[in-house]
Amino acid sequence: MLGERLFDRTTRSVALTEAGERLLPHARAVLAALDAGLGELEATRRAARATLRVGLATTAVVPLVGATLRRFAEDRPDVHLAVSNYGMIDPSAGLRAGTVDVGFVRPPFTDDGEVTMETVLTEPRFIVLREGHPLAERESLQPQDVVGEPWIYVEGADPKTRAFWSLEEFRDEPLRTGTRVNSFEEAFAAVLAGLAVTCQGESAIRTVGAAFPQLRPVPLEGVEPARVAVAWRNREETELTRAFVATALAVATHNRTR
Numbered sequence: 001m002l003g004e005r006l007f008d009r010t011t012r013s014v015a016l017t018e019a020g021e022r023l024l025p026h027a028r029a030v031l032a033a034l035d036a037g038l039g040e041l042e043a044t045r046r047a048a049r050a051t052l053r054v055g056l057a058t059t060a061v062v063p064l065v066g067a068t069l070r071r072f073a074e075d076r077p078d079v080h081l082a083v084s085n086y087g088m089i090d091p092s093a094g095l096r097a098g099t100v101d102v103g104f105v106r107p108p109f110t111d112d113g114e115v116t117m118e119t120v121l122t123e124p125r126f127i128v129l130r131e132g133h134p135l136a137e138r139e140s141l142q143p144q145d146v147v148g149e150p151w152i153y154v155e156g157a158d159p160k161t162r163a164f165w166s167l168e169e170f171r172d173e174p175l176r177t178g179t180r181v182n183s184f185e186e187a188f189a190a191v192l193a194g195l196a197v198t199c200q201g202e203s204a205i206r207t208v209g210a211a212f213p214q215l216r217p218v219p220l221e222g223v224e225p226a227r228v229a230v231a232w233r234n235r236e237e238t239e240l241t242r243a244f245v246a247t248a249l250a251v252a253t254h255n256r257t258r
Helices: 018-048 063-075 159-165 184-192 202-207 239-257
Strands: 007-009 014-016 050-057 079-086 102-105 115-123 125-130 151-154 177-181 198-201 215-219 226-233
Touching (some): 050 239, 063 226, 102 239, 115 202, 125 202, 159 198, 184 215, 198 202, 226 239
Parallel strands (some): 050 079, 151 177
Antiparallel strands (some): 102 226, 115 226, 125 198, 125 215
16 A cells, blocks of 8 residues: 555564654654544533533432432433532522522522522421430420520521521520531531530431431421422523423432332
8 A cells, every 4th residue: 555565574573664664753643643633522522511510508418419410410421510519608509699500408598589499308307415415305395495595606697597497486585606607517516515506407417417426316396397409590491400400309209209
């Protein structure tokens, strides 16, 4: 094809001819250019891959959330999931700021009326007490039993969220602040230290609370349960957000019927 012999072959060796030596650097350059081209092609494919931004507002501890992310990733390998964790400061999981497309949230919280939510989980609330607390051995508690206790306080928290978790509707006096926290771990540690009590959902107690065996979660009666919802902004709804919400609802239905 080239009209020149490139190799000298014997029964024991193979060596380049003079023509082969001259061609070798050009062949290497061609292969390098091909590798570079393939790399550019793969980069273009990655850039074209759709991205769905998912926010978690203290919901990473909920098993349903992880199950939804895994199923969606399996069903839609063409979509990159960019997951961001938001602490107790932003219960909207970035939806109010528009930094995510869809999120798992714990209502209630203040929003601008543009956020739609579908409940995927309801769970009982508990009062978490340190071992030895006078109320720790009770089978259940009413709000009036604990509203006079010192409570955790999340600096800068959403007012609706704070009111829900601190049982504000049952208070005649202002909240007694025991200590300031910004995470579940800090909340449980404050209770363990005897600085405050806290109200938490079952999922947080089963996951994060499991690391604090000296604490006593006591069922709280006479209150509405906590909710976890999948949420998105109405005006920014896309095919991907609809698909993600559908996956979350399917996982929730499966969990309820098991």
